[in-house]
Amino acid sequence: MNKFKESFPNSKIFSWYGHAEQVILAPWCEHTNKNHLWPFYGYTEILDEKDEAVKEGEEGELIGTSFHSFITPFIRYRTMDRAIKGQWYVLDVCDPSSFLIVLEVVVMRLLLRKKGVIYQ
DSSP states (O other): OOOHHHHTTSSOOOOOEEOTTOSSSSEEEETTSEEEEEETTTEEEETTTSSBBTTOOOOEEEEEEESSOOOSOOOSEEEEEEEEEEEEETTTTTTTTOOOEEEEEEEOOOOOETTTTEEE
16 A cells, blocks of 8 residues: 555545455555444454454454345355454544544455366
């Protein structure tokens, strides 16, 4: 993201982490260079290999439950994406009324298709 900011110094850069399934949405914050989970979009968990919640600073898989899909709801949807859990805090710089969990780093999966087979 910093390369984009350097290349376009007078532009506002926007980036989002999200899914077509509408389970997790985390916009990038221009003030902190991190993603903020939106708690009213869906319920997000960051779990380790034993399906236990990770602690702040630890990496885990992003699991989401959608608040928007009523016909075919996604409940504890395994995204196969990973993130490092940040801290809960009030983001005075962004919006003093917001209290969001921060994703320090989002590591998305890469899927390659070769002859009808998906490789990860």
